[in-house]
Amino acid sequence: MAALTTAEDPTSAPIDLTGDGSVVSVIFAADHGMAAPKDAGGEECSAFPQVVTRSIVRGLEAGVAGASVLAKANGVQLRVVDVGVAGAGVAGGAVAPAKEKLPGGTKNACVEPAMSGAECAAMLAAGRAAVCEHAAAARLVVFGEVGIGNTTASSLLLAALLRATDEAAVVRLCGNGALSGRSADPAVIPRKAAIVMKALRTHAPLLQAADSPTEEVLAACGGAEIAALTGAVLEASARNIPVLVDGFIVTVAALAAVRMDPAVSRVLLFATASAERGHAAAVAAIQEAARAAGLPVPAPPALAMGLRLGEASAGLLAVPLARSAVAVLGQMGTIQDILSMG
DSSP, X not given: OOOOBOSSOTTSOBOOOOSTTSEEEEEEEEOOGGGSOGGGTOXXXXXXXXXXXXXXXXXXXXTOSHHHHHHHHXXXXXXXXXXXXXXXXXXXXXXXXXXXXXXXXXXXXXXXXXXXXXXXXXXXXXXXXXXXXXSTTOSEEEEEEEOTTHHHHHHHHHHHHHTOOSHHHHHHHOOOOSOSSSSOOTTHHHHHHHHHHHHHHHTHHHHTSXXXXXXXXXXXXXXXXXXHHHHHHHHHHHTTOOEEEOSHHHHHHHHHHHHHOGGGGGGEEEOBXXXXXXXXXXXXXXXXXXXXXXXXXXXXXXXXXXXOOOTTHHHHHHHHHHHHHHHHHHHOOXXXXXXXXX
């Protein structure tokens, strides 16, 4: 958190993170066609069934999910936007459906585009709208996600954005995702890499063109919440709101946003080094994009917590660090100030 100043001018006065509503967290939730059972046209890419997405959203509404507890403990306003959760909707005080929600989530990216161009555009717009509605007055925003199978979708999107289409490169970008126990299953990464490779072959004509628009790559790979996150990051950048970037999935969405507009890189503050193997590659790609555009290069992740929860948990845990950084910038005297006191 080297300098939490206004996004546009790193030499200006530090932002104020002490008032109500100064820090807002927005979580986007959706399901993935790749996570559906094989007999329903999916790839069963996760250790958990799709229904868990909706269960976590219910926990967020009830205030008992991890993000709910962390947001309350750190004085952060929390909002959850359902952009594509399968099944009956959950709505209440914390959760609301997006106006353009994808009712069943995305399609299986291994056999067809996860979203149509129009659906992807709607998800990008939903992310922008969520910032306008929930975080327009925020001085710092923390984005998060819920979606069974979204580490696979993010690994796919990252591989596609980096044009890392050979098997060895894909294996390096794939991690274990959410664990069903205390230890990782060694079979998970090869299975995930095989699914990603299958999807990359499906979309090979798109990815072989170096100038394929990022929006088209995002539509092909999914997911709905990743596209919404991308739109949200773009909107935060347009409003000069610093973004405390959560783990792997949010970082991949931020990379998509940077590919659309390199200036986005100037508002990104990386909260943690994710346990997912592809995270370092996504951070490096964002840093390189900033460097190529002549912009300040975002600092490396502030923390390394080995988290796998998602739900903006890493970003929320980093909020006290952000507040401490702001306090130091605004209140701490220089060594000259201290020595002059006698």
